[in-house]
Amino acid sequence: MSKKIAGLSKELLEKCVRCGSCRQVCPVFNVTKEEPSVARGKIFLANLINKGVLELDKEAADIFNLCTTCLRCREICPLNVDYEKIIISARSLATEKFGLPVEKKAAVKVFSSNKTLKALGILSPITKLFTVSSQSPQNRLLPIKIPRLGKVLLPQISSKPFNRNQTYKAKNEKGKILFFTGCMFNNFYTETAENVVKVLNQLGYTVHVPEEQVCCGAPAYFAGDLKTYEKLAEKNVQVFQQDNYDFVVTACATCGHVIKEYIKIPVKELIEVLYEEVDTIKNWKLPQKTKVTWHHPCHIVRGQNIPKNYPIEVLKAVENLEYVEMEEADNCCGMGGSFKLSHPEISKEIQLKKAKNIGKSGAKIVVTECPGCVMNIAEGIERENLRVKTLHIADLLAQAIPRSELAP
Ligand code: SF4
Ligand code: SF4
Structure with missing residues (x-):
């Protein structure tokens, strides 16, 4: 007899009335x-x-993996069907039965281990030799085109991790916060982390960066490897339990979506902090007039329900910045964590x-405010031969801080 999908009730699954509204918005469909x-x-x-009519076989497991987890379906669903719970439970059962697919296994293994990522840092000078610079800082292009994919862009691995148990003091301190960096800022986008x-x-x-923090667990969670996810979550709960800090900040949409579920002290996305400080940001100015657009990361607008006007108001506050809206700014970029690796051609179409x-x-x-989106969008822009730079919002705002106020 087939095993029921863990944690899924008949009520939850039968809440879907098959109206098909989700077909209108699903980037994969x-x-x-x-x-x-x-x-x-x-x-x-x-x-x-769940009813035992079908067995969970490999073909069904593959179908559950055919999804970027962008949550557009959940957003449009008139019945509020909890799609995230359904897909993670289904993937978890498939993982128990067949193990993780090879690309997800590799992603979970690499990103769940600070030691492995640190060791990869020794490749930093070598990767620079075999890649060329792109329009977007900290992103490098392979010098050859890959069949069916074209240009391929990789983030530059840093020779040293960013997390070093360091405290960065504010000149006029009004609060003390902890920075949850996540793997991408700790090991790849270290200059963005500085920004x-x-x-x-x-x-x-004043910002403290605990060195002992580990991956947020998102690669394991979205793959359905809930045991690894729980182990990582437990470690982060221990690290982020200091009560002498006001809150934890993260600048990665997916980290925020995941750690808000388990960290005991309040967690804010960087964009939430920036929105609270919009009056101060009105005094910031880009060195030259620039047209800027914003991509809404799925795990900010849907994963965390952060209002879409927050980033727009922050951008509009900066002097010399002309905000222009793009069509479907909240559509997925096609990254979907390891979806890009498991379904490269569909991912490319969305990108x-x-x-x-x-x-x-x-x-x-x-x-945008997600290193995964930065990397994938920067690649799409290179593939389309556009003259556009892709930046994390911290990289853009660091250019706008009044020079006279920057620490020497
Ligand atoms: S929108 Fe909701 S109710 Fe309609 S088909 Fe999709 S999941 Fe089912
Ligand atoms: S999460 Fe996104 S990709 Fe997955 S089914 Fe829903 S709309 Fe489609």
Whole structure:
């Protein structure tokens, strides 16, 4: 007899009335036009498995992996079906039965281990030799095109991790906060991590970066490896339990979505802090007039329900910055964690749609608040041969801080 999908009740699965609204917004369905790609198809399949009508075989497991977890289906669903719970439970059962697919196994193994990521840092000078610079800082291009994919961009691994148990003091301190960096800022986008600190210091926050923090667990959680996820969560709960700090800040959408579930002290996304400080940011100025557009990361607007006007108001506050809206600014960029590795061609289609919308907006810089989105969008822009820079919002705002106020 087939095993029921862990944690899924008949009520939860049968809440879906098969209205098909999720088909209108699903970026994967938009490419494949096949029912198993969309939430409705996956929920139907999960229900049949739950009832014992179908066995959870490899083909069903593959269908559960055909999803970027962008949560657009959950947002539009008139019945508020908890799609995230359904998909993670289904993947968890598939993982118990068949183990993780090879690309997810590799991602979980690498990103869950600070030691492995630190060791990879020795490759930093070598990777520079085999890649060329791109328009977006800290992102490098392979010098050859890959069949069916074209240009491929990689983040530059840093020779030293960013997390060093260091405290960065604000000149006019009004609060003390902890920075949850996540793997990408600790090991790849270390200059962006420095800019996050610079911006927060400028806003009056002293920032401490605990060295013992580990991966937020997102690669394991979204793959359905809940045992690894729980182990990482437990470690982070211990590290982030100091009560002499006001809150924890993260500058990665996916880290925020995941750690808000388990860290005991309040957690804020960087964009939430920036929005609270918009009056101060009105005094900041870019060195030259620039058209800027914003990409809404899925795990900020849907994963955490952070209002879409927050980043727009922050950008509009900066002098010399002309905000221009792109079409479908909240559509997924196609990254979806390891989805990009498991389904590179579908991911590319979604990515190119995003890049084309950026091109049509007329912006010279696209900004967002997720290192995964930065990397994937920067690649899409190179593939579309656009003259647009992709930046994390901290990188953009660091250029706008009044020079006279920067620490020497
Ligand atoms: S929108 Fe909701 S109720 Fe309608 S088919 Fe999709 S999951 Fe089911
Ligand atoms: S989470 Fe996104 S990709 Fe997955 S089924 Fe829903 S809309 Fe489609």
